[in-house]
Amino acid sequence: MFRVWQCSHREPGLAGIRLLLSAIGQLFFPSSCLLCSVPLPGRPEVLFCPKCMGGIKFIHSPICPVCGRPFAAKGQPEHLCHTCLSKPYHFAKARAITFYDGPILEAIHRFKFGKKIIYARTLAGLKSEDGPFNLDQFDLFVPVPLHVKRLRQRGFNQTLLLLREWAGEEKEEKIDFTTLVRHRWTEPQTNLKHHERRKNIKGAFTVERPDKVRGKNILLCDDVFTTGATVNECARVLKEAGAREVSVLTLARATAQ
Ligand SMILES: [Zn+2]
Numbered sequence: 425m426f427r428v429w430q431c432s433h434r435e436p437g438l439a440g441i442r443l444l445l446s447a448i449g450q451l452f453f454p455s456s457c458l459l460c461s462v463p464l465p466g467r468p469e470v471l472f473c474p475k476c477m478g479g480i481k482f483i484h485s486p487i488c489p490v491c492g493r494p495f496a497a498k499g500q501p502e503h504l505c506h507t508c509l510s511k512p513y514h515f516a517k518a519r520a521i522t523f524y525d526g527p528i529l530e531a532i533h534r535f536k537f538g539k540k541i542i543y544a545r546t547l548a549g550l551k552s553e554d555g556p557f558n559l560d561q562f563d564l565f566v567p568v569p570l571h572v573k574r575l576r577q578r579g580f581n582q583t584l585l586l587l588r589e590w591a592g593e594e595k596e597e598k599i600d601f602t603t604l605v606r607h608r609w610t611e612p613q614t615n616l617k618h619h620e621r622r623k624n625i626k627g628a629f630t631v632e633r634p635d636k637v638r639g640k641n642i643l644l645c646d647d648v649f650t651t652g653a654t655v656n657e658c659a660r661v662l663k664e665a666g667a668r669e670v671s672v673l674t675l676a677r678a679t680a681q
């Protein structure tokens with residue numbers, strides 16, 4: 425009898441307190457768009473207003489079935505892109521949620537370089553439940569690591585924050601951010617061409633504990649896919665360490681390659 429009384433009274437009580445706190449929070453700290461600051465009704469997960477959301481370009485078919493490169497011509501059948509035909513990647517499949525331009529470019533810059541970690545939940549919330557990947561199919565989620573010098577400069581790994589949002593509490597234990605290590609410092613790849621990027625990043629990562637990745641189906645995550653050189657190198661060392669398969673999920677993808 426005591427248990428019944430305890431359950432039926434305590435849970436609605438806690439829910440009520442949460443509702444009350446949320447209402448007070450809403451009163452004193454109303455939600456607003458992270459980009460243009462217009463007020464948003466309620467407490468949405470994604471803090472972008474309809475106008476800013478409208479400027480985000482989501483990636484749709486037709487794309488390269490391996491690296492996910494979007495093709496401009498609509499209606500054409502999906503086919504391998506020239507990179508996947510000429511110099512195949514080490515990952516099985518890469519997918520990005522949006523193009524890296526407009527509001528997303530601005531938001532990622534504020535998140536990474538402006539150190540606004542509040543962007544993590546909103547940016548991660550642009551991924552739909554099942555797309556581009558259903559996360560249940562993976563054994564392990566691995567963020568592209570930062571060099572310790574970069575981590576100290578920035579104070580956080582932006583990809584790990586996105587990944588924590590994607591995994592949620594129930595899959596958080598699948599995140600492994602210690603096994604793959606970036607041990608060599610590399611200059612930013614911004615001004616390098618595709619083949620130069622692959623050369624520049626080669627040998628920058630190591631797998632510290634191969635037993636952690638052996639036989640595993642891994643989802644490797646990064647914030648932006650530019651030429652794929654970084655995730656390709658990570659996939660190469662993970663496969664070399666015995667990973668069964670490596671797929672790549674990035675928040676955004678640069679249009680130029
Ligand atoms: Zn806005």
Ligand SMILES: [Zn+2]
Pocket residue numbers: 488489490491492493504505506507508
């Ligand atoms: Zn491709």
